[in-house]
Amino acid sequence: MKTIIEPFRIKSVEPIRFTTREEREKILKDAGFNPFLIHADDVLIDLLTDSGTSAMSSKQWSGIMDGDESYAGSRSFYRFEEMVKKITGMEFIIPTHQGRAAERIIFSIAGGPGKYFPNNTHFDTTRANIEFSGAEAVDLLNETGKHPEIRADFKGDMNVEALDKFIQETGKENIPLVMLTVTNNSGGGQPVSMKNIREVKEVASKYGIPLFLDACRFAENAYFIKIREEGYKDKSILEICQEMFSYADGATMSAKKDALVNIGGFLALRNSDLAMSCRNLLIVTEGFPTYGGLAGRDLEAVAQGLEEVMDENYLHYRIRSTEYLGEKMLSAGIPIIEPPGGHAIYIDAKRFLPHIPPHQFPGQSIVCEIYLDGGVRAVEIGSVMFGKYDKVTGKLKSPAMELVRLAIPRRVYTQSHIDYVAEVLIEAYEYKEKLKGYEITYEAPMLRHFTARFKQIN
Numbered sequence: 001m002k003t004i005i006e007p008f009r010i011k012s013v014e015p016i017r018f019t020t021r022e023e024r025e026k027i028l029k030d031a032g033f034n035p036f037l038i039h040a041d042d043v044l045i046d047l048l049t050d051s052g053t054s055a056m057s058s059k060q061w062s063g064i065m066d067g068d069e070s071y072a073g074s075r076s077f078y079r080f081e082e083m084v085k086k087i088t089g090m091e092f093i094i095p096t097h098q099g100r101a102a103e104r105i106i107f108s109i110a111g112g113p114g115k116y117f118p119n120n121t122h123f124d125t126t127r128a129n130i131e132f133s134g135a136e137a138v139d140l141l142n143e144t145g146k147h148p149e150i151r152a153d154f155k156g157d158m159n160v161e162a163l164d165k166f167i168q169e170t171g172k173e174n175i176p177l178v179m180l181t182v183t184n185n186s187g188g189g190q191p192v193s194m195k196n197i198r199e200v201k202e203v204a205s206k207y208g209i210p211l212f213l214d215a216c217r218f219a220e221n222a223y224f225i226k227i228r229e230e231g232y233k234d235k236s237i238l239e240i241c242q243e244m245f246s247y248a249d250g251a252t253m254s255a256k257k258d259a260l261v262n263i264g265g266f267l268a269l270r271n272s273d274l275a276m277s278c279r280n281l282l283i284v285t286e287g288f289p290t291y292g293g294l295a296g297r298d299l300e301a302v303a304q305g306l307e308e309v310m311d312e313n314y315l316h317y318r319i320r321s322t323e324y325l326g327e328k329m330l331s332a333g334i335p336i337i338e339p340p341g342g343h344a345i346y347i348d349a350k351r352f353l354p355h356i357p358p359h360q361f362p363g364q365s366i367v368c369e370i371y372l373d374g375g376v377r378a379v380e381i382g383s384v385m386f387g388k389y390d391k392v393t394g395k396l397k398s399p400a401m402e403l404v405r406l407a408i409p410r411r412v413y414t415q416s417h418i419d420y421v422a423e424v425l426i427e428a429y430e431y432k433e434k435l436k437g438y439e440i441t442y443e444a445p446m447l448r449h450f451t452a453r454f455k456q457i458n
């Protein structure tokens with residue numbers, strides 16, 4: 001088999017800045033050992049997120065010039081709306097400036113004290129928007145998905161029996177909607193099978209509860225269904241996406257992922273009354289319904305990006321290049337969530353650094369080390385991001401997994417960049433015993449990982 005190459009050629013380049021280790025030591029210290037607080041110019045390879053970091057195509061850039069900036073009824077909105085309708089089959093398409101704006105709208109309306117929202121695994125902004133409304137976010141991931149070392153095709157699936165039991169115990173009247181995140185970002189970028197989407201829909205429908213997709217990475221999920229699930233290999237990506245959305249009553253979308261743009265999002269709905277309430281809130285906080293929080297040019301770029309993301313050559317390259325990094329790390333013995341996910345590789349920090357306990361943040365230690373050693377930026381997804389203090393004892397309650405995510409921006413880095421990242425990690429793994437834990441010296445009351453400051457424990 002021949003090398004799977006990038007299905008594009010490069011027309012415009014952006015230089016990246018090299019720094020010395022001494023410079024990085026000072027930069028990291030000044031940033032309170034939190035890579036979120038480092039200036040991006042001081043990062044060589046930025047794997048902090050795949051969100052809003054895509055390289056746009058020449059067609060998307062020409063769409064930017066062609067954008068119609070009319071306040072109401074912009075041509076660009078209609079192009080965007082048509083594309084989203086084609087994929088989702090939903091009637092009411094509400095543009096927002098990004099995914100969390102769509103979440104805020106839907107959960108301000110559907111949420112509130114005494115309400116519960118099950119998901120396979122909530123992303124942090126989804127959880128925060130639910131909790132901000134006074135409601136509770138509940139994760140009901142299948143058992144296999146909780147074990148990084150087990151290989152399975154659809155580790156993002158929801159535990160359907162647990163969902164049924166949860167609805168019975170909690171009362172269907174207290175569950176305004178069930179959500180499925182495709183792919184399951186916080187659970188390792190793992191896909192959800194069509195079978196699971198169908199079964200979750202069946203359970204939710206039995207109790208009259210709508211199903212929503214958190215659709216950020218819908219095309220990557222569809223590609224996994226195509227290559228892994230029986231009955232889908234001859235279907236087009238569009239057909240698979242259409243089937244996925246056919247089971248949903250609504251969707252929130254961060255276009256910053258699978259619409260290949262730097263800003264954008266939407267809420268898609270089937271229910272006209274709900275759409276009316278959402279639009280009313282949209283007008284107050286985001287903008288008129290034909291632009292939401294976006295410019296006409298952004299809507300053009302989203303429409304074009306949604307078309308491009310469903311190209312099979314692109315998805316083949318995309319999923320394979322993530323897997324390539326995963327394979328390099330596995331062959332050096334680095335523990336990762338297996339199999340590699342769609343948009344990122346997740347290092348199992350508990351197994352990478354068994355000598356650092358969760359309350360000393362092993363993931364943070366890895367993230368700091370790979371910045372220091374190679375200028376590579378990644379993100380901790382463990383006790384820093386999701387740790388909670390027990391209200392009675394004040395002790396840190398850690399999530400099930402301590403992870404470090406290396407998220408791969410779409411169409412941005414080439415194979416040699418990825419080879420370099422693997423080299424940095426493999427080197428750090430060789431001297432892992434020398435890595436130290438961290439303690440928090442400052443934290444905000446919500447989403448603390450963005451602004452927390454740390455110090456190394458000696």
Ligand code: PLI
Nearest residue numbers: 049051098099100123125185216254256
């Ligand atoms: O960053 P937003 O507001 O456009 O989207 C929020 C969001 C919702 N759901 C999921 C599954 C996400 O992954 C997500 C954003 N993800 C980010 C920023 C990430 O780094 O993964």
